[in-house]
Amino acid sequence: MKKRKLMALALSCVMVCSMTACGGKDTGSDQSASTSTPAPAPAEKEEAPAEKASTTENTDSQTPTGSTQAADITLWTYPIGSWGDSATVDGLIANFNAVYPDIKVTVEYLDYTNGDDQINTAIEGKQAPDLVMEGPERLVANWGAKGLMVDLGDLWTDDAKSLIYDSVQNACKSNDGVFYEYPLCMTAHTMAINRDIFEAADALQYLDEETGTWTTENFQKAVQAVYDYGQTNVGAVYCSGQGGDQGTRALINNLYGGTFTNPEHTEYTANSAENIKALELLKSMDGINFDASIAGGDEINMFCNGTFAMAFCWNVSQEKNNLENISFDALPMAFPSEDGIPQLCGGIWGFGIFDNGDPAKIEAAKTFIDFMANDEKQVVESVKASNYWPVKDLGNIYDGDALMTEYSKFVEYMGDYYQVVGGWAEARTAWWNMLQQVGSGTDVATAVEEFVTTANTAAAQ
Amino acid sequence: MSKNNSMSKALVRRETIAGYAFMLPSLIFFLGFVIYPMVQCVFTSFFDATMNREDIFIGLANYKELFQDKVFLGALKNTVIIVVVSVPVTCIFSLWVSSVIYDLAGPACSAFRCIFYLPVVTGSVAVAVVWKWMFNNYYGIFNYIGTNTGLIEKNINWLGDEKFALGCIILILLTTSVGQPIVLYVSALNNVDQSLVEAAEVDGATKFQCFWKIKWSQIMPTTLYILVITTINSFQCFALIQLLTSGGPNHSTDTIMYYIYYNAFKLYRYGYGNAMGVVLAIIIALLSAVQFKMAESK
Numbered sequence: 027m028k029k030r031k032l033m034a035l036a037l038s039c040v041m042v043c044s045m046t047a048c049g050g051k052d053t054g055s056d057q058s059a060s061t062s063t064p065a066p067a068p069a070e071k072e073e074a075p076a077e078k079a080s081t082t083e084n085t086d087s088q089t090p091t092g093s094t095q096a097a098d099i100t101l102w103t104y105p106i107g108s109w110g111d112s113a114t115v116d117g118l119i120a121n122f123n124a125v126y127p128d129i130k131v132t133v134e135y136l137d138y139t140n141g142d143d144q145i146n147t148a149i150e151g152k153q154a155p156d157l158v159m160e161g162p163e164r165l166v167a168n169w170g171a172k173g174l175m176v177d178l179g180d181l182w183t184d185d186a187k188s189l190i191y192d193s194v195q196n197a198c199k200s201n202d203g204v205f206y207e208y209p210l211c212m213t214a215h216t217m218a219i220n221r222d223i224f225e226a227a228d229a230l231q232y233l234d235e236e237t238g239t240w241t242t243e244n245f246q247k248a249v250q251a252v253y254d255y256g257q258t259n260v261g262a263v264y265c266s267g268q269g270g271d272q273g274t275r276a277l278i279n280n281l282y283g284g285t286f287t288n289p290e291h292t293e294y295t296a297n298s299a300e301n302i303k304a305l306e307l308l309k310s311m312d313g314i315n316f317d318a319s320i321a322g323g324d325e326i327n328m329f330c331n332g333t334f335a336m337a338f339c340w341n342v343s344q345e346k347n348n349l350e351n352i353s354f355d356a357l358p359m360a361f362p363s364e365d366g367i368p369q370l371c372g373g374i375w376g377f378g379i380f381d382n383g384d385p386a387k388i389e390a391a392k393t394f395i396d397f398m399a400n401d402e403k404q405v406v407e408s409v410k411a412s413n414y415w416p417v418k419d420l421g422n423i424y425d426g427d428a429l430m431t432e433y434s435k436f437v438e439y440m441g442d443y444y445q446v447v448g449g450w451a452e453a454r455t456a457w458w459n460m461l462q463q464v465g466s467g468t469d470v471a472t473a474v475e476e477f478v479t480t481a482n483t484a485a486a487q
Numbered sequence: 488m489s490k491n492n493s494m495s496k497a498l499v500r501r502e503t504i505a506g507y508a509f510m511l512p513s514l515i516f517f518l519g520f521v522i523y524p525m526v527q528c529v530f531t532s533f534f535d536a537t538m539n540r541e542d543i544f545i546g547l548a549n550y551k552e553l554f555q556d557k558v559f560l561g562a563l564k565n566t567v568i569i570v571v572v573s574v575p576v577t578c579i580f581s582l583w584v585s586s587v588i589y590d591l592a593g594p595a596c597s598a599f600r601c602i603f604y605l606p607v608v609t610g611s612v613a614v615a616v617v618w619k620w621m622f623n624n625y626y627g628i629f630n631y632i633g634t635n636t637g638l639i640e641k642n643i644n645w646l647g648d649e650k651f652a653l654g655c656i657i658l659i660l661l662t663t664s665v666g667q668p669i670v671l672y673v674s675a676l677n678n679v680d681q682s683l684v685e686a687a688e689v690d691g692a693t694k695f696q697c698f699w700k701i702k703w704s705q706i707m708p709t710t711l712y713i714l715v716i717t718t719i720n721s722f723q724c725f726a727l728i729q730l731l732t733s734g735g736p737n738h739s740t741d742t743i744m745y746y747i748y749y750n751a752f753k754l755y756r757y758g759y760g761n762a763m764g765v766v767l768a769i770i771i772a773l774l775s776a777v778q779f780k781m782a783e784s785k
Binding site: 146265266333 | 623626737749
């Protein structure tokens with residue numbers, strides 16, 4: 027009997043312990059996350075002020091703004107170049123901790139498939155990260171508009187405003203002028219062609235390799251030449267989901283000079299005659315398929331493995347990430363436009379701070395942003411880690427890097443950053459649904475009208 | 488006598504307390520992760536609830552909107568098609584496989600059970616990636632075999648054509664659904680009273696009669712369980728849709744579960760998503776009740 031009681035007691039203990047293990051957040055769960063930089067050892071902490079002074083001197087750092095009060099902060103980052111790579115981010119945070127040893131930064135790495143869900147779940151569970159690295163469409167138009175983010179106006183000093191490009195500044199603030207993002211880097215999304223196939227099809231004559239531009243007319247001729255050469259799958263207007271949708275938007279907007287929104291970013295304008303004409307052109311072209319079974323990522327893979335002769339979802343990171351998979355010469359190109367001067371869809375990435383109600387953490391997060399984006403030496407390293415370009419003139423930070431130099435010519439073509447328009451999440455879904463409708467034979471004008479109605483209704487809410 | 492009675496009562500009380508104590512951890516989980524969310528779901532469905540804003544009570548407006556929402560009605564239709572096709576096919580196919588393999592020699596039976604169970608224990612992402620590759624419009628194995636054998640004239644965009652997409656989803660769902668029913672049926676068939684079967688055979692019953700008159704009635708509780716579980720799983724089809732089609736093309740593979748996810752997690756319409764969840768739960772409960780009733784009457 028005693029044995030049984032003991033056994034029962036032991037079993038109960040095991041069950042209670044297992045419940046505890048599954049239970050609430052404790053320090054252990056923090057440790058299970060990717061902690062990029064461990065808290066400095068006591069000895070290091072004691073030496074911090076001297077070390078800080080010395081590092082600041084050595085790196086010609088600007089005087090850090092804000093408090094350096096000790097705090098533990100969390101940074102959640104989307105895979106923006108090597109900002110999604112723990113080894114690189116560990117190095118960046120080590121630089122930060124060399125100057126600010128009392129601020130411990132714990133990093134969580136997100137992906138674009140589940141990242142939004144993870145953050146939204148965290149917000150609902152009152153566990154939002156202190157810092158998040160992404161673009162204005164999320165930081166400003168989504169979480170900022172919902173009142174979840176901290177106003178970063180104090181980081182946007184007059185100096186910062188005079189240095190950061192105007193188009194980037196406009197993208198980082200809400201319609202009522204509140205800055206919810208402090209930007210670090212940007213890029214212009216391009217398309218790419220399989221130069222080997224184009225050469226074999228004698229289609230290189232239709233494009234300007236030096237500037238990476240071409241006209242709509244020449245684009246048509248080039249696609250036809252490649253198709254006639256025997257490459258029946260020249261390119262695909264992918265539309266199985268929202269992944270890489272900036273490519274299809276840029277393609278359609280550029281062909282005849284259409285726009286996605288009005289200049290004030292308050293209304294969707296994709297039902298313009300120019301966009302309708304562009305969609306009708308694409309639908310009629312041999313070799314261009316409206317494919318509802320693939321999204322941007324699939325298209326990139328199929329371009330890299332030679333299935334397609336061109337990719338509409340491309341930028342320098344795609345080329346860097348796929349160098350080993352590409353057995354041909356991939357030539358980056360701007361999207362074709364009537365006059366040959368494109369308006370490329372841009373990507374701007376930077377930091378935002380969730381308002382978790384702890385002033386010390388908010389200050390520490392601002393210190394982190396200031397260091398990463400404004401410290402004269404660090405900012406170059408921070409930008410280089412993204413594989414993109416700075417949002418202010420830092421000189422040629424990629425001097426000697428042939429690939430980055432090749433892609434840098436596209437930055438000047440960066441067009442309006444309209445992704446901060448209201449109802450963005452619903453509009454993105456409506457966009458690829460509209461492309462699917464066009465692909466399956468629905469009248470183009472009807473399909474785009476439905477898209478604009480859905481998107482504008484969402485924007486008005 | 489009264490002393491014995493009071494001792495017995497004390498014993499019963501002690502055992503009851505011990506029983507509840509053992510149940511307590513599970514009960515806490517059940518209340519916290521099943522009952523509380525259910526109540527919360529019903530409660531929230533009466534509100535216009537979104538992120539970082541006070542909920543606004545709107546009564547039955549979410550439910551009213553549901554039945555005017557073409558996408559929801561389309562998703563409901565697709566879900567019903569999945570259930571109507573998937574549940575009987577899963578049950579019939581698994582019963583057929585089980586009756587063939589249950590009396591095989593031990594290792595052979597185990598091997599078949601492993602093979603059919605493998606897709607169940609394989610992660611849905613891995614399953615989806617493999618099927619996506621097989622259905623690929625440009626170099627998928629189905630198109631390769633189809634065009635080379637002359638079954639199809641040109642490549643079919645299996646997941647990108649609304650005529651085929653839902654069928655493809657159902658096919659994948661079948662492969663991941665039959666594993667558990669097969670294991671359960673094999674076990675149930677092995678538990679059928681062999682003396683009854685032998686007696687019937689002696690009396691001249693055919694194999695079909697033995698199955699229908701003896702085995703079928705004895706495996707009815709298993710069948711009921713499989714019907715209910717498969718129905719619920721089919722109604723909750725989500726991962727395959729999210730990973731393969733995102734509800735497209737042209738909403739032809741939208742299901743209620745996917746539409747709930749889309750509204751709750753992409754559009755932050757928590758109240759509306761919860762209203763859909765309530766409707767789905769009611770439909771599943773009604774169907775399960777009907778299945779139980781039908782099984783009882785048999």
